[in-house]
Amino acid sequence: MNALNIKKGSSSHSAYDLRDPNAVVIEQHTLAVLVDNESGVLARVIGLFSGRGYNIDSLTVAEVDHAGHRSRITVVTRGTPQVIEQIKAQLARMVPVHDVHDLTAEGPAVQRELALFKVAGKGEARIEALRLAEIFRANVVDSTLESFVFEITGTPEKIDAFGDLMRPLGLLEMARTGVAALARGV
Amino acid sequence: MTKAASMTMTGARMVVQALKDHGVEVVFGYPGGAVLPIYDEIFQQNDIRHILVRHEQGAVHMAEGYARSTGKPGVVLVTSGPGATNAVTGLTDALLDSIPLVVLSGQVPTFMIGTDGFQEADTVGITRPCTKHNWLVKDTADLAATIHTAFQVATSGRPGPVLVDIPKDVQFATAQYTPKESSRAPHYQPRTNGDPEQVLRLVEMMEAAERPVFYTGGGVINSGPEASRTLRELVAGTDFPITSTLMGLGSYPASGKNWLGMLGMHGLYEANLAMHGCDLMINVGARFDDRITGRVKDFSPHSRKAHIDIDPSSINKVIRVDVPIVGDVGSVLADVLALWKARGSKTNKAGLAKWWAQINEWRAVECLNYQNSAKTIKPQYALQRLEALTKGMDRYITTEVGQHQMWAAQFLGFEEPNRWMTSGGLGTMGYGLPASIGVQIAHPQALVINVAGEASWLMNMQEMGTAMQFRAPVKQFILNNERLGMVRQWQELLHGERYSHSWSESLPDFVKLAEAFGCKGIKCSDPKDLDDAIMEMIRYDGPVIFDCLVEKHENCFPMIPSGKPHNEMLLGEADTQGVIGAKGAVLV
Numbered sequence: 001m002n003a004l005n006i007k008k009g010s011s012s013h014s015a016y017d018l019r020d021p022n023a024v025v026i027e028q029h030t031l032a033v034l035v036d037n038e039s040g041v042l043a044r045v046i047g048l049f050s051g052r053g054y055n056i057d058s059l060t061v062a063e064v065d066h067a068g069h070r071s072r073i074t075v076v077t078r079g080t081p082q083v084i085e086q087i088k089a090q091l092a093r094m095v096p097v098h099d100v101h102d103l104t105a106e107g108p109a110v111q112r113e114l115a116l117f118k119v120a121g122k123g124e125a126r127i128e129a130l131r132l133a134e135i136f137r138a139n140v141v142d143s144t145l146e147s148f149v150f151e152i153t154g155t156p157e158k159i160d161a162f163g164d165l166m167r168p169l170g171l172l173e174m175a176r177t178g179v180a181a182l183a184r185g186v
Numbered sequence: 187m188t189k190a191a192s193m194t195m196t197g198a199r200m201v202v203q204a205l206k207d208h209g210v211e212v213v214f215g216y217p218g219g220a221v222l223p224i225y226d227e228i229f230q231q232n233d234i235r236h237i238l239v240r241h242e243q244g245a246v247h248m249a250e251g252y253a254r255s256t257g258k259p260g261v262v263l264v265t266s267g268p269g270a271t272n273a274v275t276g277l278t279d280a281l282l283d284s285i286p287l288v289v290l291s292g293q294v295p296t297f298m299i300g301t302d303g304f305q306e307a308d309t310v311g312i313t314r315p316c317t318k319h320n321w322l323v324k325d326t327a328d329l330a331a332t333i334h335t336a337f338q339v340a341t342s343g344r345p346g347p348v349l350v351d352i353p354k355d356v357q358f359a360t361a362q363y364t365p366k367e368s369s370r371a372p373h374y375q376p377r378t379n380g381d382p383e384q385v386l387r388l389v390e391m392m393e394a395a396e397r398p399v400f401y402t403g404g405g406v407i408n409s410g411p412e413a414s415r416t417l418r419e420l421v422a423g424t425d426f427p428i429t430s431t432l433m434g435l436g437s438y439p440a441s442g443k444n445w446l447g448m449l450g451m452h453g454l455y456e457a458n459l460a461m462h463g464c465d466l467m468i469n470v471g472a473r474f475d476d477r478i479t480g481r482v483k484d485f486s487p488h489s490r491k492a493h494i495d496i497d498p499s500s501i502n503k504v505i506r507v508d509v510p511i512v513g514d515v516g517s518v519l520a521d522v523l524a525l526w527k528a529r530g531s532k533t534n535k536a537g538l539a540k541w542w543a544q545i546n547e548w549r550a551v552e553c554l555n556y557q558n559s560a561k562t563i564k565p566q567y568a569l570q571r572l573e574a575l576t577k578g579m580d581r582y583i584t585t586e587v588g589q590h591q592m593w594a595a596q597f598l599g600f601e602e603p604n605r606w607m608t609s610g611g612l613g614t615m616g617y618g619l620p621a622s623i624g625v626q627i628a629h630p631q632a633l634v635i636n637v638a639g640e641a642s643w644l645m646n647m648q649e650m651g652t653a654m655q656f657r658a659p660v661k662q663f664i665l666n667n668e669r670l671g672m673v674r675q676w677q678e679l680l681h682g683e684r685y686s687h688s689w690s691e692s693l694p695d696f697v698k699l700a701e702a703f704g705c706k707g708i709k710c711s712d713p714k715d716l717d718d719a720i721m722e723m724i725r726y727d728g729p730v731i732f733d734c735l736v737e738k739h740e741n742c743f744p745m746i747p748s749g750k751p752h753n754e755m756l757l758g759e760a761d762t763q764g765v766i767g768a769k770g771a772v773l774v
Contacts, residue, residue: 036373039322044314051315082502089499095319095339095374 028057028078029104030111030181031088036096037063037071044094045073054079054087058113058156060178070098076156076179103181111181115159120147121170129169136162147172197326198223198357201290204333206233207366210261212252212627213237214245218265219305220292223357237627237656240648242269244620246276246347247646250285251624254607255582257410259286259340260624266292267305270351271312275614277347278316282611283433284408286345288336289317295355296324309351318346324353326361334369343376344497345408376496380513385521388468388492388509389531392522395466396537397489397544398426401449401478404433404610405471405495405515407603413437413516414603417470420523424533427545429457431472432595433610440599446545450478451746452592455553455755456545458744461486462752463544469493471515474504475611476773484751494518553744553757554596563713565590565665565736569597569637572663575720580632582625584608586618586642589671589742594637616645619662623649626658633661633724640666640733641690650703653729661723662731667738668693675741696733703729711735748773 035041042061049056058076063069077087084102092100103109117138119129126148133140133150136158142149147170152162156179163174195203201224205213214237217225228236239245242264249260264273270291280287294303310322319339323329332350340348392398400421406413414437421428421444428438429446438445447454449461461467467489472478474493479485485505492509493501501510511518525531556566583598584607585591591608600606607625609617622636636643643664653660673688700707706726710719710733723730745756 040310040314043311047315082506086499086503089501089503093343093376093497093499095372098373 024080026078026080027084027104028076029084029102030074030076030109030179031091032099032101032103032181033073033075033091033097034099035071035073035094036098037069038096041071041096042073044096045075045091048090048094049075049077049087052086052090054083058178060180074179074181101183103183106183108184109181110184111155111179112153113156113159113177113179114151114153115162115174115176116141117150117152117163117166117174118147118172119150119166119170120172122146125169129166132162132165132169138162193363194360195363196223196227196358196360197329197352198227200326200330200361200363201333201352201357202227202231202234203363204330204366205261207334208337209258210234213261213263214239214248214252214624215263216242216245216265216269218269218292220266220294220354221263221269221290221352221357223354224263224290224292224352236263237623237652239620240651241646242272243276243616244623244646244649244652246273246280246287246289247614247617247620248624248627248649248652249287249289250276250280250283250617251584251607251621252628253285253287253624254407254621255604255625256628257604259288259337259345262287262289264289264291265305266294266309267307269305270309270349271307273349274312274316275612277313277349279609279612279614279617280347281316281318283609284345284404285347286340287347288333288340289347289349290333291349291351292357293322293351293353296353297355299353309349313349316347317349318344320349320351322351322353323356326356326359329356329361330364331369334364334366335372338372339374342374344405344500377512378496378514378517380494380511380518380521382521384509384511385518385525388511389522389525389529391466391490391492391509392424392426392468392526392533393529393531394534395426396534397460397464397541398424398466398468398538399446399460399464400426400428400438400468400470401430401461401472402428402434402437402470403431403472406434406437409471409496409514409516411603413471413514413519416516416519416523418442420519420526423523423526425538426468426533427460427542429453429460431475431478431610432608434472435595435606436600436603439601441601448595450475451480452596452742452744453746454596455551455744455757456548458746458752458755459548460545464489467491469495469507470519471495473500476504479505480746481749481751486752551757555758556740556743559737560713562737563711563716563734565593565667565740566597567713568663568665568716568734568736569593571716572635572637572720573598575717576633576635576724579724580629581605582607582622582629582632582634584618584621584625584634584636586636586638586645587613587615588639588642589667589675589740590637590639590642590665592672592742593665598637615642617642619643619646619660620649620652622660622662623653623656623658626653626660627656630658634659635661635663638662638664639671640664640668640693640696641670644690644694647699650700650705650729650731654704657728659726659728659730662729663723663734664696664732665734665736666693666696667736667740669738671740672742674739678741679747696731700731703731705729705731707731707733709733709735
């Protein structure tokens with residue numbers, strides 16, 4: 001049984017997933033990297049990206065298996081197909097890395113991000129913010145007479161959209177967790 | 187000491203015990219405050235020999251020479267802070283050339299980490315990008331198991347350097363020693379067997395190929411002597427031509443009839459044109475380095491390519507291949523050979539005959555020709571004489587980095603693997619002298635020659651003290667042109683002959699320098715005296731510094747200028763006018 005519920009057969013075992021390297025198309029991929037939760041492991045993974053000039057759009061990391069000391073790093077990256085393949089191969093050969101899953105390439109996946117928005121306002125703007133929050137199914141987690149903190153979960157696009165709407169309504173600050181993602185099905 | 191397995195001991199003793207358990211015979215190191223407990227243990231035993239270096243960079247290069255010439259991991263022991271930072275160049279060198287090293291560094295006590303203590307540096311942070319893996323051991327109970335894992339990681343898969351950082355209190359504290367056997371099997375287990383389907387595809391391509399070429403690299407050497415034997419059998423069985431990178435020299439004998447010589451930027455004409463014109467390229471343990479490919483867009487445009495490599499990230503990194511085979515070179519070559527025999531495979535005889543005819547035309551160009559002189563020693567001539575006078579001897583060659591390195595690769599012949607130690611990937615000036623000492627320590631009776639340039643050699647010349655102390659009779663064959671020859675060559679070709687800081691002012695008198703170290707110095711400037719001088723060097727029982735004064739402005743040819751494809755090679759001075767465009771000049 002795989003406690004982490006991750007499909008086997010990812011490209012981390014294979015160098016054969018070959019696509020056209022001449023394509024200059026830049027793709028965004030979400031990678032799930034399972035690592036030993038040892039000291040410095042995050043620095044190692046991040047150092048690989050910065051050292052080899054790869055991009056990180058979003059990064060989330062937490063221990064997901066306390067007994068086995070495994071952490072799951074979800075990293076959203078972008079590059080040409082050849083670069084994406086390189087990133088996966090470079091990650092997979094690192095000593096503390098157990099598995100690399102390309103959730104974008106391996107089939108449908110759910111992606112969620114959590115964000116907190118602090119919005120200050122009075123009168124109509126305040127009511128509008130609350131109304132929009134309801135539409136976006138955001139929760140109010142803190143309230144004063146002049147402000148709200150909304151908690152919202154969704155795809156990064158949904159959170160972007162909510163942020164765009166809140167900006168004219170008195171958005172003060174926001175905090176985002178970065179993407180967590182799992183493949184659909186079993 | 188069989189009971190040692192279940193003994194409680196200090197961390198310092200664990201280090202020595204673990205090294206013994208891994209069969210370590212030699213450690214290259216330099217003591218300091220943070221490793222004193224380990225040095226105290228080394229003092230109290232006789233199984234492990236410690237070579238006291240003069241600088242930690244020297245220790246790492248010595249360990250590289252030791253590892254490269256024996257196939258065993260090299261072991262280094264340095265102190266915290268500057269001890270560890272001085273090791274960084276060597277670690278990076280070993281990482282790029284895939285040399286297995288286990289470097290042990292001292293660290294300030296755990297309770298002082300982060301306080302900017304005396305000789306404290308974030309060693310695991312600094313060495314993270316230049317090791318295959320590294321560890322900071324915070325608990326003595328984990329120390330032995332970590333060292334066992336370190337050896338496993340350094341030597342399995344694509345080999346490389348690892349570092350174990352050991353705080354001083356961890357060395358003093360006691361805990362139960364974890365024996366090698368009962369240490370938990372690490373999950374790091376790289377794949378070594380190639381995919382049989384891909385092996386079959388390769389064999390089918392080999393049967394059909396009209397213009398095949400084997401392109402071999404350091405992976406063949408790293409895989410062990412058996413891989414070289416299998417490669418030779420495969421080449422003999424197919425009659426395919428074979429070329430090699432700088433790192434792979436010796437895996438196929440230079441005297442072999444299918445040998446084309448080294449390929450690449452300063453590779454042989456026939457080797458590079460064979461790479462450019464082939465219809466099947468079989469990359470065996472090489473990595474399509476930029477020194478090999480030249481302009482990637484025009485690299486071997488008409489070939490199908492197979493790539494055997496133990497590191498999946500090497501495949502399709504630079505050049506897209508048609509048959510990727512992830513696995514150990516030795517294992518995959520054995521599979522290919524077995525299948526070749528089992529199928530009763532035949533090559534495309536007619537195609538191959540035409541291909542060899544073409545290759546022989548290229549060979550007839552004799553690209554290594556140079557204008558010899560009766561007055562000055564040409565560096566090529568010096569190496570030809572060195573080759574002739576040492577041929578057949580039990581000989582190991584190391585080099586520094588630059589023109590002399592390329593000439594050595596062109597003019598010296600290697601018949602066996604593990605006989606040629608050079609800094610390929612990182613191009614570390616100062617590598618050759620310490621590496622030669624490491625080789626000599628591993629092979630006390632052999633003739634070990636460091637082919638050097640005077641500028642590179644000066645970078646780690648302090649290690650002559652180590653050679654003297656440990657009676658390592660290394661021969662330092664310095665081709666002294668009083669120039670940074672390769673820099674000078676590039677400035678001539680693409681910086682308008684503005685020789686910015688590329689000459690060696692205030693050089694020492696190398697003969698007097700030799701005397702100061704207590705070894706022998708020989709100076710030679712006349713081609714007529716060269717043979718006798720080389721023989722004197724070889725016969726002398728001890729280290730020699732040979733100051734060979736050579737032509738100062740000789741350029742190294744053939745040369746593929748940066749940003750050019752293989753078929754636009756420069757063969758000599760006449761070809762060099764205005765060859766490198768602005769685009770090529772930005773490349774290194």
